[in-house]
Amino acid sequence: xxxxxxxxxxxxxxxxxxxxxxxxxxxHAYLFAGPEGVGKETTALSFARALLCSSPxxxxxxxxxxxxxxxxxxxxxxxxxxxxxxxSIKIEQVRxxxxxxPYRPYQGGRKVFLIRQAEAMTAEAANCILKTLExxxxxxxxxxxxxxxxxxxxxxxxxxxxxxxxxxxxxxIIHGLVTLKGISGEEARLYASLAGGSMGRALSYASGSLLxxxxxxxxxxxxxxxxxxLEAVEMAEKASESKPRALFTLDTLACWYRDLMVCxxxxxxxxxxxxxxxxxxxxxxxQYDTARxxxxxxxxxxxxxxxxxxxxxxxxxxxxxxxxxxxxxx
Ligand SMILES: [Zn+2]
Numbered sequence: 001x002x003x004x005x006x007x008x009x010x011x012x013x014x015x016x017x018x019x020x021x022x023x024x025x026x027x028h029a030y031l032f033a034g035p036e037g038v039g040k041e042t043t044a045l046s047f048a049r050a051l052l053c054s055s056p057x058x059x060x061x062x063x064x065x066x067x068x069x070x071x072x073x074x075x076x077x078x079x080x081x082x083x084x085x086x087x088s089i090k091i092e093q094v095r096x097x098x099x100x101x102p103y104r105p106y107q108g109g110r111k112v113f114l115i116r117q118a119e120a121m122t123a124e125a126a127n128c129i130l131k132t133l134e135x136x137x138x139x140x141x142x143x144x145x146x147x148x149x150x151x152x153x154x155x156x157x158x159x160x161x162x163x164x165x166x167x168x169x170x171x172x173i174i175h176g177l178v179t180l181k182g183i184s185g186e187e188a189r190l191y192a193s194l195a196g197g198s199m200g201r202a203l204s205y206a207s208g209s210l211l212x213x214x215x216x217x218x219x220x221x222x223x224x225x226x227x228x229x230l231e232a233v234e235m236a237e238k239a240s241e242s243k244p245r246a247l248f249t250l251d252t253l254a255c256w257y258r259d260l261m262v263c264x265x266x267x268x269x270x271x272x273x274x275x276x277x278x279x280x281x282x283x284x285x286x287q288y289d290t291a292r293x294x295x296x297x298x299x300x301x302x303x304x305x306x307x308x309x310x311x312x313x314x315x316x317x318x319x320x321x322x323x324x325x326x327x328x329x330x
Contacts, residue, residue: 001072004046004060008176008199009168010039016163017043021050022059026110027161028136031118033149034165037198041116043165044143045071048079048112051141067108077106083116091124098128101137111140118144119151126153133159148308167197181206193273194255210248217252218274222284224324232325236317246313250304254297260285261293299323 007014020026030047032040046061049071053061061068070076080100082093097113105111115121121129133142133156144160146152168176170192176199177188183206194214195202204210220239224232239249255273262271263285274281288296303320307313 001049001063002042002046003063004043004050007039007043007046008180009172010043010165013163013165014043017047017050018059020059021047021056026051026141028140029133029142029144029160031149031152031157031160031162032143032145032165033162034147035167035197036147037195037200038165038167039199040145040147040165044114044145048114048141048143051110051112052076052079052108054108078108078111080111080113081116082113084120087120089115089117089121089125091122091128094121094125094128094132098132101132101140105139109139111137112143113140114143114145116145118146118156119148121152126156130156130159151309168199169197173197173199173202177202177206190275193275196251196255213248214252214274217249218256218277218280220249221253221256221324224321225287225326227325229322229325232321233318236321237314239321240314240317243307243313246307246317247304249317250300250307254300254304256281257293257297257300260288261290261297264288264290264293296324 004014004017032044034040049061049063049068050056050059052067052071053063054065054067055062061071067076071079074081080097082089082097085093101111101113103111115129129142130153136142142160144152144156149157149162170189173192173195174185174188177183177191178185181188181203188202188206191202191205194205194210201210205214217239220235224235227235240246259272259274259277259281263281272278272281299320303316306316
């Protein structure tokens with residue numbers, strides 16, 4: 001588990017948290033909001049530990065006291081991590097929070113409840129937590145983490161101090177990768193460009209686990225262009241095995257088509273996401289006209305939004321893939 005001072009990027013957000021801990025002016029509830037994979041949860045955990053540490057320095061956890069070790073080990077009695085069970089956070093989970101919240105902290109000065117994917121609360125659960133946020137118990141801090149805060153009740157949002165996490169600048173990610181992973185600047189540039197502002201995703205690329213997934217997703221574009229409806233439906237089924245996989249495929253495809261467009265319009269390989277695939281991009285770009293590529297990118301984005309608000313993933317991908325299939329050249 002990282003110290004707050006070890007968080008890469010997000011200088012402003014982290015500064016606010018340091019100040020809150022150091023000055024003892026901690027809000028009852030925080031909302032950590034920002035895109036997937038930019039470090040919200042990592043920061044939330046570090047913040048929780050700083051809040052519970054028995055000897056914090058300058059607003060950060062010491063990292064070595066009993067409290068710090070217990071938070072890192074997931075067994076601090078005053079720290080609770082709540083996350084979706086299955087696809088949602090259920091009312092029973094929030095009732096459990098409410099049962100525990102009124103008691104005094106066992107060990108230190110505070111109790112901390114960290115709620116991951118807070119937007120996944122059912123309507124019942126959300127209304128239930130709202131009551132607690134309206135009359136917050138003493139010495140209790142709620143940290144709600146969400147990549148889609150627009151799905152939370154406005155009444156919940158208004159009870160939380162929002163801490164925003166933006167996608168990181170490519171230069172920050174490159175610096176992080178070179179320092180943390182010791183890889184070359186050139187390799188780091190490729191991963192940063194593919195990661196779209198997400199340090200977590202850049203690290204996955206760097207550890208090699210995402211590059212082959214990316215290649216597979218990129219290959220879909222060409223395969224779809226040349227296949228018939230039956231194959232398109234099969235490919236949709238495979239790509240929709242899980243929601244994260246479907247979203248990754250859509251993001252990757254969007255980058256791919258955007259590269260085709262850049263290649264057609266600008267002819268500048270320096271601006272590509274897939275900097276290591278210049279030859280295939282040049283070849284594939286000739287198969288479309290720019291208007292068609294724009295149409296495709298828009299359709300990918302709208303498919304992504306549908307899946308995010310819980311449309312049936314397989315059906316959404318099927319519709320998209322069918323539109324992409326079968327000789328769509330300009
Ligand atoms: Zn400590």
